[in-house]
Amino acid sequence: MGGRILITRLLSLAVLYVSVAFGLYDGNNTVDLGCNKYAGVSGSNSITKWLGVRYAAPPLGDLRFLPPEEPPCDDAVQIADQHGKWCLATGAAPDNPDTSEDCLFLDVYAPANVTASSKLPVFVFIQGGGFNSNSSPNLDGSGLITASGHSIVVVTFNYRVGPYGFITNGNFVKANNGLRDQRKALEWVQRHISKFGGDPDHVVLGGSSAGAASITLQLAAYGGRDENLFHAAAAESPAFATMLTVEESRYQYENFVIRVGCVGHDSLGCLRSKTAEELQEQNTNVPYPGAAKSPLYMWGPVLDFDLITDLTYNSFAWGRFIRVPMIFGDDTNGGTVFTPRNASAIGESNIFLHDQYPYLDLAHLMEVNSLYPNQNTSCPSPGCYWRQVSDVYGDMRFMCPAMFISSMAAQYGVPRSWNYRYNVEDPGQMAEGIGVPHTVELHAIFGPENTRGGPQSYQPGGINAHIVPVIQAYWTSFIRSFDPNKFRLPGTSEWQMWNSSSRQRIVFETGGNTTVEPVNENTWIRCEYLSDLGATIKQ
The missing domain is CATH 3.40.50.1820 (Alpha/Beta hydrolase fold, catalytic domain)
Incomplete structure (x- = not known):
């Protein structure tokens, strides 16, 4: 079978070469x-x-x-x-x-x-x-x-x-x-x-x-x-x-x-x-x-x-x-695929963060620990600090930078700037405990047939198949017109432009739904601190 495919390919290439050489190829x-x-x-x-x-x-x-x-x-x-x-x-x-x-x-x-x-x-x-x-x-x-x-x-x-x-x-x-x-x-x-x-x-x-x-x-x-x-x-x-x-x-x-x-x-x-x-x-x-x-x-x-x-x-x-014009955004659980799943103490969380950001000093880590208290009541079992360190790392590396860029764009007069949160839950990823992980929206934007290793729920007939045409419409609208709303699908939310007072962003939800939300106060307080800290720790 493989030999026949190879021979067919070689013959087709030979025909093309000959066609070009003799000027027969339509060009x-x-x-x-x-x-x-x-x-x-x-x-x-x-x-x-x-x-x-x-x-x-x-x-x-x-x-x-x-x-x-x-x-x-x-x-x-x-x-x-x-x-x-x-x-x-x-x-x-x-x-x-x-x-x-x-x-x-x-x-x-x-x-x-x-x-x-x-x-x-x-x-x-x-x-x-x-x-x-x-x-x-x-x-x-x-x-x-x-x-x-x-x-x-x-x-x-x-x-x-x-x-x-x-x-x-x-x-x-x-x-x-x-x-x-x-x-x-x-x-x-x-x-x-x-x-x-x-x-x-x-x-x-x-x-x-x-x-x-x-x-x-x-x-x-x-x-x-x-x-x-x-x-x-x-x-x-x-x-x-x-x-x-x-x-x-x-x-x-x-x-x-x-x-x-x-x-x-x-x-x-x-x-x-x-x-x-x-x-x-x-x-x-x-x-x-x-x-x-x-x-x-x-x-x-x-x-x-x-x-x-x-x-x-x-x-x-x-x-x-x-x-x-610019779009910036992040996934709800951007840190989960990077952080140590066996982290079982605040020290292990801090060591991981310090290994990635060596200019974090003790005072910075103390404030981070205060802003991100561990919500897992199962400690000291193995992995009980995984989500805590995931939340810090996801915000420090991805979520807060995205909102900061959107805010600076608005502050310095960029005429059109939008922000998003991707919150489409795949059953397999949820069962794995990683939530809505880093850059999973890539499979929806390009389409699951055009990427590798995407969630099964994005495939035709899956519970999240509807998110694919929804987000593709926003993205191709932006590509075509510098505005994600002009060619969005009927019935989807109007994507409000970002400003630092209302802090409105679109949320892509499970099943293909879209909503608009203001960034919650707790997230905003955390991100204000991490953004103020960014240059100090050389981001």
Whole structure:
């Protein structure tokens, strides 16, 4: 069976190559980018896909740890029917066949038969993964295009993570190359997306978790300098991690050099001489100075006073960000999948938090413990502090940053800004005890058939299947018009714009329902404290 499939594929590719060579191919799916030509593939849903398109040169050899460069040219028509491999992840096996150091690829999804004059709105999505992995590779944009009535173009892409994207030594290794990859992809969109039917003057930037944090960093990049790379933003659960300066992060470079066996006069040259497999064998986290254990995610953006001119909390507090329409929000139980389930005492809760945020001091932890008393009466049984530490971590890393960004947008005159809470309960996740976990809404936004590992209740016939068209309508409305209400489904709630006095946000509920709520006072008090603390603990 597998042999017949392979033979059929080879024959189809041979026919396509011959057709192109003799000028017989109709050319509707072949896009000439000047330096490269890509032949897309059409699906049965009236959507054309161009998969595995290079937006930058392979970051190999002497290009390892450098900012992205232009992709190499190829005169042949390249068949764009296979996703590019995604980028090497921290802690991942050296021989994972799905990953590679050669990973700077993007995918384009567009309605069939679009032309260069179609000028459709464009949605560019940045996947998450804590800046240590590409956690949502190969997302299929077909569901969003269908939900939009075939009126948008979707772009997804990989970017370097871990040491490949975020190592720096303060001298010869420029910081934040993973973020520079993102900007390179956005620059590619500006130059080329019109050839796929998209409008470079109508680009909405989307992202989830570290991808949503990337949105905040791109909004504030170079002190909020607007280079017209995007014109609106929709961010799901922005993750505010510890951000070190280049000098403070030097221990990460030095530790990596030691483990790889590159101590010497030219440690960087040695690192570049190693194979990716050799680097991967040592690509693990180490504790922050003064912390007990390694953080969940060690490598990440650093304060380089170039691309990143200040801590994220400071950048938005001082209004140094691009003013565009924006959506920010989070899930009800964003911390549960990260925190130790066996935490059985307040000390274990505090140690976990300190490992992630080493600039939390004793006074900060004392106030956090007061704001988040343990509600579990089963102590001292194993795990009785799991939900307490989950609540703190979820608010500190995701929920409170999302509300802070929305508040700063309103304060600094962003004309349209919205906030949400995702509260769709899946029976399996509820039984597992994780509630409504981090970024689960991604499966509804893209559609469960276009993502991996989503809840069964989102599938057709499931109790939460109705949330899929509901949230897709809001998102595609925002992509099309910079307003989630214009094309929302009949009978769904009008999504009120955020302001810091009423603090109204939309709530996506189980079964596809939507409501509007003011943020409750207890949550607001906690978030005011954590947001005021944010810059102190280097978020």
